[in-house]
Amino acid sequence: MTRFLTLGLLLAVTPPLFAADNMLFHGTLIEPPPCTINDDGMVDVDFGERVGINKVNGVNYRKPVDYRITCESGATGLDMTLTLSGTHTGYDDAAVQTDMADLGIQVLQNGTPFTLNTPLSIDPQNPPVLEAVPVKTPGATLPEGAFVATATLKAEYQ
Template identity: 50%
Template sequence: MKLKQQFALFAVCAIGFCANAMANLTFSGTLRAPPPCTINSGANIAVNFGEMGVNTVDGVKHRKRLDYTITCTASTLPWNMYLTVTAIATSFDTSAVQSTVPDLGIKILRNNLPFVLNTKLSINPASPPELEVVPVKKSGTTLSEGNFTATAVLVAHYE
């Protein structure tokens, strides 16, 4: 009789532990895309340094403001905007765009601070940072005469 009682007790306990509780889950929401933005109305931004002496490239002289605008359509969501300068950096300065001359770069500054290339910077689109550019050379090198170019892409995006 004891064995039957133990079995009955086991059966009652097993049924109690195996009982399942269930609930239905429903998920919903609305996906929104960030508002479209343009930089400089889609036009290229060109900075011409003109003629410079090979011995005057010092990271200070020839500094120029980078004039640009960011225009976005209105949005009801609180998006975070980021600015990135995408380019190949020089081997001697992570804030300088490599030019066609090996030891010459174009350093980008934001509000007088180096703007590290290929990194995103959180900005307020209503008052974007002031950007400036200045030619720089690798320390200890002598530049040769000749034309140069350097290119980068300025990207504003929301997250």
Template identity: 55%
Template sequence: MNMRDVMKLYAGRVLLLLSATLSAPGMAADNMKLFGTLIEPPPCTINDGGQVEVNFGSRVGVKKVDGVHYLQVMNYQIKCDPSASARDMTLEIMGTPSDYDTAAVTSNVTDLAIQIKQNGKPFELNKPIAISLTSPPTLSAVPVKRVGATLKEGPFEATATLRAAYQ
């Protein structure tokens, strides 16, 4: 046997020994346990599952839409299972924001949107805020228009989703 044959034999033994060593941990007994409990958050409803409607009436002046006139408080109530009061909650307005105001829901009229306010400040759409279930924020809605736009007379409407969620 020459030196080259000995080296081949030795290399083969090292590989065999190495592969046996690498496979040994796979045969060890389980020593880890993972467990927990899944729960369903207590149910909540907004306005008993009904609509939150804001009616601006039929006398909104096209030249008076300025983000101040016609402000309406949104009448909504969040009711949850009593066990929900200790949980962290968020409130979110989900909808399509206008391209000139991230707190305003687009309407079916060009250059007109409805801005949502929480406690008097613009409530950015699609961005949840932390709330307390015992004292939810006052929400209001007000018509706004694109700066410099001239609105046309006619009916308008806008839709969005008000969502309360647990964190």
């Protein structure tokens, strides 16, 4: 009985526990300003009509990829990634498969292979230099003929 009486007295003299609001959460939701690549136009890399079937080696015929990212004001300070997506060749994760067997187009960013479908953190005010170069399956013999490859270049905020 003494035990219950002591507990009762302690509860009677202990002030009740209250939680005070001492945390505040706030912020502002924004929609990042829209950006476009080449004003939503095509990025076209033309290798011309004189690509030698025996000279495709990942070095010859390297061409710049002429693109520009344009964002509306307010984009500074936001994290952006650049992703090149498409079907890669079976021998190079940075090469887009063409419509010709054994021929791909390798894309380089600042001289380094740009792995397809892998986001790359960039500064939209200073985007990486992109280049494209024909590559072939090691040991393959390429036939004559026209070729084409397509991919998607996407810039997005994180």
